[in-house]
Every structure is written in C-alpha cells, then in structure tokens.
Amino acid sequence: MNEQQRLIKESLDRLLSDLCSKTTIDKAEKGEFPGELWHALADTGLVLAGLPEDLGGAGGDLADSLFVVREAAKFAAPVPLAEHFLAAVLWSGRGETVREGIMTFAEGDFRLSDNDQLSGTAPAVAFGRWSDTVTLIATRNNEDFLCGVPISEFRVEEANNIAGEPRDALSINLVLNKSQYLGGEPIKRKAYLIGAATRVALMAGALESILEMSVVYSTERVQFGKPIAKFQAIQQQLATMAGEVAASLRAAQSLETKFESMTELEVAIGKSRVGEAVGICTDIAHQVHGAMGYTMEHSLNQRTRRLWAWREEYGSEQEWEIAIGQFFSGNASEKLWDQVTFLN
Amino acid sequence: MFQGLTFEPFALPPEAEALRSEVREFLADSLDASVLPNSDFNAGDSAEFSRALGKKGWIGITWPKIYGGLEKSFFERYVITEELLAAGAPVGCHWIADRQTGPLFLKFGTEKQRQEFLPQIIRGECFFSIGMSEPDTGSDLASIKSTAMKTEGGWVLNGSKIWTSYAHTNHYMVALVRTEPASENRHAGMSQFIVDLGNENVSVTGIKNLSGEEDFNQVFFDDVFIPDDMVVGKPGNGWEQVISELGYERSGPERFLSAFRVLVEFSREISEDADAYQLALLGRLMAHLVTLRRMSISVAGMLEQGDMPITEAALIKDLGNTYERLVPEVVRLANLKNPSSRFIDTLNQCILHAPSFTLRGGTREILKGVIARGLGLR
Numbered sequence: 001m002n003e004q005q006r007l008i009k010e011s012l013d014r015l016l017s018d019l020c021s022k023t024t025i026d027k028a029e030k031g032e033f034p035g036e037l038w039h040a041l042a043d044t045g046l047v048l049a050g051l052p053e054d055l056g057g058a059g060g061d062l063a064d065s066l067f068v069v070r071e072a073a074k075f076a077a078p079v080p081l082a083e084h085f086l087a088a089v090l091w092s093g094r095g096e097t098v099r100e101g102i103m104t105f106a107e108g109d110f111r112l113s114d115n116d117q118l119s120g121t122a123p124a125v126a127f128g129r130w131s132d133t134v135t136l137i138a139t140r141n142n143e144d145f146l147c148g149v150p151i152s153e154f155r156v157e158e159a160n161n162i163a164g165e166p167r168d169a170l171s172i173n174l175v176l177n178k179s180q181y182l183g184g185e186p187i188k189r190k191a192y193l194i195g196a197a198t199r200v201a202l203m204a205g206a207l208e209s210i211l212e213m214s215v216v217y218s219t220e221r222v223q224f225g226k227p228i229a230k231f232q233a234i235q236q237q238l239a240t241m242a243g244e245v246a247a248s249l250r251a252a253q254s255l256e257t258k259f260e261s262m263t264e265l266e267v268a269i270g271k272s273r274v275g276e277a278v279g280i281c282t283d284i285a286h287q288v289h290g291a292m293g294y295t296m297e298h299s300l301n302q303r304t305r306r307l308w309a310w311r312e313e314y315g316s317e318q319e320w321e322i323a324i325g326q327f328f329s330g331n332a333s334e335k336l337w338d339q340v341t342f343l344n
Numbered sequence: 345m346f347q348g349l350t351f352e353p354f355a356l357p358p359e360a361e362a363l364r365s366e367v368r369e370f371l372a373d374s375l376d377a378s379v380l381p382n383s384d385f386n387a388g389d390s391a392e393f394s395r396a397l398g399k400k401g402w403i404g405i406t407w408p409k410i411y412g413g414l415e416k417s418f419f420e421r422y423v424i425t426e427e428l429l430a431a432g433a434p435v436g437c438h439w440i441a442d443r444q445t446g447p448l449f450l451k452f453g454t455e456k457q458r459q460e461f462l463p464q465i466i467r468g469e470c471f472f473s474i475g476m477s478e479p480d481t482g483s484d485l486a487s488i489k490s491t492a493m494k495t496e497g498g499w500v501l502n503g504s505k506i507w508t509s510y511a512h513t514n515h516y517m518v519a520l521v522r523t524e525p526a527s528e529n530r531h532a533g534m535s536q537f538i539v540d541l542g543n544e545n546v547s548v549t550g551i552k553n554l555s556g557e558e559d560f561n562q563v564f565f566d567d568v569f570i571p572d573d574m575v576v577g578k579p580g581n582g583w584e585q586v587i588s589e590l591g592y593e594r595s596g597p598e599r600f601l602s603a604f605r606v607l608v609e610f611s612r613e614i615s616e617d618a619d620a621y622q623l624a625l626l627g628r629l630m631a632h633l634v635t636l637r638r639m640s641i642s643v644a645g646m647l648e649q650g651d652m653p654i655t656e657a658a659l660i661k662d663l664g665n666t667y668e669r670l671v672p673e674v675v676r677l678a679n680l681k682n683p684s685s686r687f688i689d690t691l692n693q694c695i696l697h698a699p700s701f702t703l704r705g706g707t708r709e710i711l712k713g714v715i716a717r718g719l720g721l722r
Contacts, residue, residue, distance in 0.1 A: 239712035325623030
C-alpha cells in the first residue's frame with residue numbers, strides 16, 4: 001500500500017463506516033438505492049479515483065481505482081463502483097471526458113447497423129436500473145463501437161443476483177446519433193478483461209473482510225468454557241483461510257499494479273486463483289460462525305453471497321483456466337519455466 | 345490488519361534477471377541429460393555439481409566479500425535457487441549450508457567460525473546437515489533429549505538425531521541439544537553445536553524412505569567431544585537461534601516447486617487444442633504457481649530489507665506445500681491417452697516423494713499454529 005492508497009483507504013473507511021451499515025445493505029437488497037452513500041463517494045471523488053483529471057477524473061494512478069473497488073468490497077457496498085469505473089476507464093482511454101451521473105457497463109450482444117441502429121440485449125447488467133447511462137460495446141462488420149446511451153432508452157427487466165444486487169436484463173433498439181458512439185479500436189475483449197479484473201478486486205476485498213469477521217467471532221464465541229479460537233481445530237481452519245486470503249490479496253495486487261499493461265493471462269490467473277479461494281474461505285467462514293452465520297440477520301452473508309455471485313461473473317474459474325492452460329501447453333512445454341519467470 | 349498476511353509486490357531487479365540467463369547457460373552445460381530431473385530439493389545430490397556452482401560464486405552469494413561472498417541481494421539468491429529447482433538440478437549437498445547454516449553463522453557465529461566455514465561453504469566444498477528432530481522429538485522441538493555436558497575445553501555430546509538428510513555424505517551438522525536440564529521455561533537451556541560428522545564417536549545409519557531411497561539417516565552421538573569454539577552463539581541461546589533460521593528455511597521456492605517437473609511433463613503431453621478439461625487442470629495449477637512465486641519474491645524483498653518474516657514464511661510454506669501435494673493429485677486425473685514413460689516416471693516419483701513435502705521443515709499443523717499466532721488466536 002503506497003501513501004496515496006493509505007489516504008484513500010482512510011477516507012473510504014471513514015465514509016463507509018458511517019454510510020454503509022448492515023441496514024443500508026439490507027435496504028439496497030430490497031430495492032432502495034443508497035443515494036446518500038453514492039453521492040458521498042462521488043463528492044469525495046472516490047468513484048473516479050485514478051482517472052485522469054483533465055478528463056473529469058480524480059487523478060492518480062489507475063491502480064488506485066481497483067484498490068477503491070477492493071476496499072469498498074470489505075463493506076459489501078451496494079453501489080456500482082466497479083461498473084462506473086469500468087465505463088470511465090473505457091471512455092477516458094479513448095480521450096473522452098467521463099460522463100456525469102452513475103455509469104454502468106452492459107456486457108452483452110449488441111450490433112450497430114450501417115444506419116446507426118443499435119440493437120441487442122445484455123442479460124445481467126449490474127445496477128442497471130440505478131444508473132444514468134449505460135456503456136456498451138456494439139459491433140458492426142467486426143468493428144467494435146464504444147457506445148454510451150441513457151438508461152431511459154432501454155427496456156429494463158429487473159432481476160437480482162443471489163446477493164440481492166441488481167442484475168437487470170437490458171434490451172434496446174434505437175438509432176444513435178454520432179455523439180453517442182466511437183469506433184476504430186477493438187475494445188470488446190478489453191472491456192471483458194477489465195470487468196473480470198474488477199471481480200478479482202471485489203472478491204479479494206470481501207475475502208479479507210470475512211477472514212477478519214471470522215477471527216473476531218472466534219475470539220468472542222465461548223464454548224466448552226473458552227473462546228473457540230483456543231481450539232486447534234478452529235485455529236487450523238482459520239490459518240488455512242488466511243493462506244487463501246493472502247494469496248488472493250497478492251493476486252489482486254498484481255492486477256492493480258499491472259493495470260495499464262493488463263494481459264489476458266494476468267486476468268485469467270487472478271480470476272482463477274481468487275475464484276478458487278472463494279469456495280474454501282466461505283466454507284470455513286460459515287463453519288466458524290456456526291448457525292448464527294447462516295441467518296439473514298448476521299452480516300456475514302452479505303459478504304459470502306456476494307462472493308458466490310462475483311465468482312460467476314465475467315467467467316468462472318474454469319473459463320479462465322482453459323485460457324491459462326492454452327498459454328502454457330503444447331510445444332511451449334520446454335519453455336514452461338521461461339514463461340513463468342516472464343510473469344514478474 | 346493481521347501480522348504476516350501482506351505480501352507487497354516486489355519486482356526482481358534487472359541484475360537478478362541478468363543473472364538468470366547466466367544460470368541457465370551453466371545448467372544447460374552441467375546437467376546430466378540421462379538423469380530424469382526432479383525439482384524436489386532433496387531428491388538429488390552431487391558434490392561435483394555443488395563445487396561447480398561454488399566456482400561460479402553462486403553459493404552464499406549474499407554473504408560478505410571478506411568470506412568470499414559476492415554481497416549480492418536476496419533477489420539474486422532467489423533467482424539462483426528457483427532456476428536450480430526448476431531445472432531439477434542435484435542441489436542436495438550444499439542446499440542447507442547455503443540456505444541457513446551460513447546465515448546462522450553470520451548472525452550468531454564467532455569470527456573464527458565464519459572464517460573457517462564460510463569460504464569452504466561458498467566454494468561448494470563443505471556441506472551441513474540440520475540437527476533438530478530426534479527419535480522422540482518431532483514437532484515438539486523443545487522436548488529434545490540429546491545433551492552436552494561441560495568439560496575441560498569443551499563439551500561432551502550424547503544422544504541421537506533423526507531424519508537427517510545427507511548426514512552420510514555431509515561434513516558437519518549443526519545440532520540443537522540440551523545443555524541444561526529442562527525447566528519451567530521449556531525453551532531455555534538449549535545450545536547449538538557444530539558436530540563433525542566424521543568424528544569416530546559419531547555414527548550414521550541410513551533410513552530407507554518409502555520410495556526406496558536412502559537420503560535421510562539417524563545419527564548417534566556417543567561421548568562426542570565438541571571443543572568450545574564449536575558452540576554456535578551463546579550457550580543456552582539455542583532456541584532463539586533456531587527460530588531465526590526459520591524465515592530462511594520456510595520461505596524459499598523449494599516450498600512450492602517440488603512438483604514442478606510434473607507440470608513440465610504434463611504441459612509437454614497436452615497441446616493447445618487438447619480437450620478443455622485437460623487444459624483447465626493445467627491452467628488451475630499454473631495460476632497457483634505464478635501466485636506463490638510472487639509471494640515468495642515478496643519474502644525475498646522482506647529479507648533484503650532486513651525483516652525477519654517468520655509468519656509470512658510459515659504461511660507461504662503451508663500454502664506452497666499444499667500446492668505441491670495437489671499437483672500430482674490433479675495431474676493424474678487428466679486422462680491422458682498415451683502418456684510417455686517420462687511423464688509416468690516423473691509423476692510416480694512425485695507421488696512417492698509427496699508425503700515428505702508437508703512434513704519437512706515444519707509440519708502443516710505446526711505451520712498453521714504459527715499462522716494462527718499471527719492472526720492473534722494464540
């Protein structure tokens with residue numbers, strides 16, 4: 001963590017401790033947009049951390065953006081930080097000023113016809129109904145077009161993921177004006193990679209927080225006359241979890257520091273490694289918390305349900321592991337070690 | 345938040361990367377192509393190889409120049425060790441002396457000991473064994489029973505050490521023994537001695553491991569006289585000294601690369617258009633490997649800064665050993681159609697060695713205890 005990140009973490013912790021309570025999250029899961037929380041994040045510039053100032057961002061390093069996403073996930077913040085950031089990176093990457101309001105990104109299947117008719121659908125757009133504009137990639141004759149369209153132009157079918165986060169089905173059929181799209185650069189895959197990278201950051205943050213919750217709980221919960229933290233069986237489980245969390249944090253940091261030069265392989269490694277940790281860590285966290293952690297009343301589930309949802313988004317572990325396997329397989333075999341050491 | 349969970353990214357500096365190509369050239373020239381490479385650091389030993397490595401200056405590379413070292417960084421040492429392991433080089437002879445005996449002497453040894461031993465170690469001519477476990481003492485190291493009694497000009501050592509790798513070929517052992525009876529403070533009253541394994545009152549009996557190899561031993565001390573100048577550090581300070589070795593002992597690439605040759609052979613067996621199931625198995629294992637390596641480089645960075653990352657080292661060893669055990673278990677399920685005998689031999693060798701991965705250098709239970717302490721649970 002560098003000095004800039006320490007400052008970000010401080011203000012984020014303060015803000016989220018105040019404005020992102022269990023109740024805030026509960027209400028959001030019931031459909032109430034946490035406006036106060038979002039606006040506080042927007043006012044402090046945290047929602048555009050790392051983006052260039054001359055394009056409307058808060059300045060700093062793009063690594064900071066993923067760092068904000070990771071830190072906010074510790075609080076299970078029910079706001080579209082990851083999507084807002086993804087959209088902002090795509091526009092600012094093309095030299096465009098970042099738009100006002102809440103942005104989301106629609107990963108889907110969209111086409112732009114020769115007369116600029118945009119049509120297509122996206123099955124599960126994060127926080128779609130709460131956004132102001134939707135960023136998406138449409139294709140025309142194999143060319144990618146970055147499009148920004150107000151949410152009001154879409155047909156929105158509301159749906160939630162298992163964490164109660166809005167994942168709305170969006171469809172559209174609309175003639176765009178020239179100011180609404182930008183062609184000339186293959187960007188669809190890049191958007192998918194950044195999307196996956198945000199999931200790595202989200203998962204790593206939430207994993208760190210459920211470790212902390214589990215450790216604290218184990219020192220408070222008394223059974224057989226002593227805190228369960230004193231039992232080796234519990235200590236060993238938490239130690240296993242700590243290893244998974246440490247590896248996840250390291251994997252997430254790699255994507256943060258390499259953001260500008262992020263490759264398919266780097267994203268794949270992060271999504272695979274952290275996704276695998278989710279299964280192990282949520283298992284242990286719930287086991288340590290006992291029946292109490294299985295209740296809706298306990299805030300553990302606000303993290304674990306998100307972890308189970310996020311590991312499926314932008315490709316499960318296996319999708320990425322196949323890509324990693326392709327990279328390291330075949331005639332490259334004698335070069336296996338060389339390929340590993342190339343990945344500093 | 346917790347102690348020992350943070351592995352800040354460190355990039356290997358250019359001079360370390362430059363050294364990498366030199367090491368590869370050396371390995372290409374000096375490895376015997378007729379020997380199936382094994383990346384388990386305990387699976388092969390060659391005094392000749394270690395001497396050749398010493399000639400290059402690659403043993404004790406971080407140590408002071410006055411003893412023959414090159415005063416290079418821990419990053420350069422890291423690169424050398426991982427290149428040796430990945431190639432499956434026979435590193436067994438010098439490994440312990442380079443990894444922990446030398447650093448122990450530098451931190452606690454007398455000037456005379458440093459002058460006598462470090463140059464020999466650096467030349468690849470002097471090999472050390474670890475003397476910690478005993479027949480009745482494994483994880484509970486403080487329960488050791490070997491004793492040294494003070495006598496005129498030195499100490500008289502009695503007792504026995506076990507699981508001592510290469511005691512039959514190495515020159516010395518650093519043995520942890522009781523110099524005072526056990527008291528309420530279990531960690532008090534232990535000392536470390538340099539024992540000449542060629543001493544006529546020392547006897548070494550080989551123990552076959554389950555793969556049929558005889559690399560570890562039981563070592564017996566029968567009134568072995570140890571001169572005063574072969575005490576390492578202060579008498580009675582043995583426990584603290586042993587603990588300080590652990591940051592070096594547990595954090596290196598040998599804790600996650602033991603099964604690496606299985607991956608090499610596996611990746612040779614499957615092509616880019618292999619079925620998705622096989623590719624995903626390889627992909628999963630490589631994602632782990634790359635992440636572990638990055639964590640281990642972070643630890644090299646901490647050592648370079650002068651930190652003593654005991655918890656981090658335990659954590660990476662536990663995670664790495666779990667991974668090493670996972671590799672053959674995953675690869676065997678790949679359902680390869682006509683695997684080469686080279687693949688099968690490598691996999692079988694790994695399966696036979698795998699039980700030792702999570703025992704040597706601290707069992708997984710002990711490591712998890714250290715991590716739990718870092719979490720504040722004990």
